[in-house]
Amino acid sequence: MSQQVTNELEVDEYTLGLVGPEQEWAGTVADGGTVRTHTPPACWGPMITPDFRGGHEVTKPIRVDGAEVGDAIAIHINSIEMTSVATSTGSMKEREGAFGSDPFVDHKCPECGEPWPESVVEGTGEDAIRCAECGANASAFGFEYGITTVFDHENEVGLTVDQEAAHELAENARENMALPENCRQHPILLYEPSEMPGTLGHLRPFIGNIGTTPPIELPDSHNAGDFGQFLIGADHEWGLEDETALAQRTDGHMDINAVREGAVLICPVKVDGGGIYVGDMHANQGDGELALHTTDVSGHTEFDVEVVKDLDIDGPILLPNQADLPHIAQPYSDADVAAGEALGEQYGVDVETDMGPIQVVGSGATVNDATDNAFDRAGTLLDMSEGEVRTRCTFTGGVEIGRLPGVVQLNMLAPMDRLEERGLAHLVRDQYDL
Template structure:
């Protein structure tokens, strides 16, 4: 990857074919303190049904950040997220026999002629619409076990599931309805026209499901996490990994944490020089856990401010969510609560009431328990605490929340500001929560 001119504001409009890693072509270089703007296509379902893709998402090419070196971190302040799709289809998935090798998200092949990652074209609508360009057979690896189509209001505040006629109408203008960016290479999932559970109204609150920094090895973008990454261990395809130690080089960009939304600050590890920030997998909404494994994938615009934190040397992401997204006992103290704390300190001869600030440590692993253990380890290393102290502080002043089943979590605590000062992130925490 060659060096590029540093830009204060960088707009990214090119995407990968489902891979992240140091071999991917740079999108450009943004200044430390600069701004990134993106308009990303949907991830998950669109790339999943497009057999040319090597991973389950369509994310931006990596962005070099000025001054970012291995061992640093990059803070991404999410200024805005705007959904541009007017509808999408989603649901729980069904794999198609013969359309893949080890992994239906990665090593696609035509089940008829055997062509690997075949080019494809669209003929009509429905689950048979994606055809192998070589032989004309249905080449998609996925269908719906249970699927539905959602139309959004103009303000993108609610979505309504539509019936068969509505799904068919949207399928016949799928590219337009999904607002696919010019350089997107996926087939829009609206083509499948699922129509189960019509008339169901849902709240919308968009967020970004896969955002972070480039790992030092090339892996499928949807597998850049400790749970989905398990499918790479022992796999025979080009991105197979030998063991869990190799997977530890991930950067956990694929979090599907619904608090990674407008107003949040995401702090990402730097594991290659320049960081390689990438963005994708915007969702219109999602409940905790992403229980169908998929949700409302959409195209959308996002803007981030970028700041390098020298020498932070974290293994995985840290999140400073909006205050309203914190668990109740993990919120900053009010002036009244702090005064009552000082009164208790005086009554019981406690020297001082420690200054603390909210912090979430992201963990991932094969299961929720493994992900929580990973978050304990990361938090202990970051804050120089034993696991016992981490567990105690998170029990008394925080908790654990599920980003995605089977294995992504947010571990919340009110962390001592003196520890955050030592790690160089206290000012970010103070600014985020007006401390």
């Protein structure tokens, strides 16, 4: 059934932890149109809510008019606005008996055995999430080490609080986390962790899970090469046979902190319409997300969409803000070009000055596997041998870690003629004013 195409689309409905072609469309936006989303926190809230099938709560997929399999969609992130006034996070521990093979996916009540049980909240603390059927503590996760953080009015800094303040925030957890009307998670503030009080942190909000729909149904938190490893050989409904099956992912779950306001994210189209989904807004995160989780918040995101025909990429390409590029991956300045041309004249070498920064995202079981995946993707994109990719990235870029154990950004100054051939040159020139 065809959907009405609109130039502006508001999305505030979410899946129950899954992404894939079986999910109901949120609507259809025109090529060149604008999407505004209102998203709840991901990670901790869905993780402690037993009826979720994945570790996030992302939007229903958005169809982009004219996007066909083999194309790509450029997502131009115009704005990101946090609305939560506080959140809780930290490193996790799993609760024995509350899941089958995967604590993010196949939840069950540890006492009555009900799969993905409905749950109710009774009080606050780590035993507050109760099975609606038998009353047992039904959440699959607790904190190994946890903090509760409040944000200043300008969302510039966060401050970790003590037990008394954490408890007060927990008593009005939904309001303090500003959960959207249609979200179905329990707020993680209920757990009221309070270790490390008095620590101040810089904020820089970004989107941790944003991308396009894979051609198979996946838990939303596992649409990546590292978390996706948990699906290989799993005996639940979303188990995969091998790495070949996992290759159908679209790597929407990146946790790359440069996917923020002003960035351009170019995503593969693996189902007609693309099926963009958005979620997992974070207030801040250091490279690598070393605790495996960070400051999940509710918020609004606005972005424009642009179809790139016949790009046929396997995973995302990121054009971050120039300030987020490593020093040696920065666009050449006029002084750089002048100095380079002088060297070229001295040594009789034609100088490549028409170059542009790109970041190719890779994922895998480990950081090394993710980097190999990025090498393969960059080589295919730019028609380069692995040796040339490795050398260019060493001389004009590098690798950054989005998330441990295995999401990376491979930086490179790429020849603009290669980008022109792939239909990407205009995006790079516009992003970096080249």
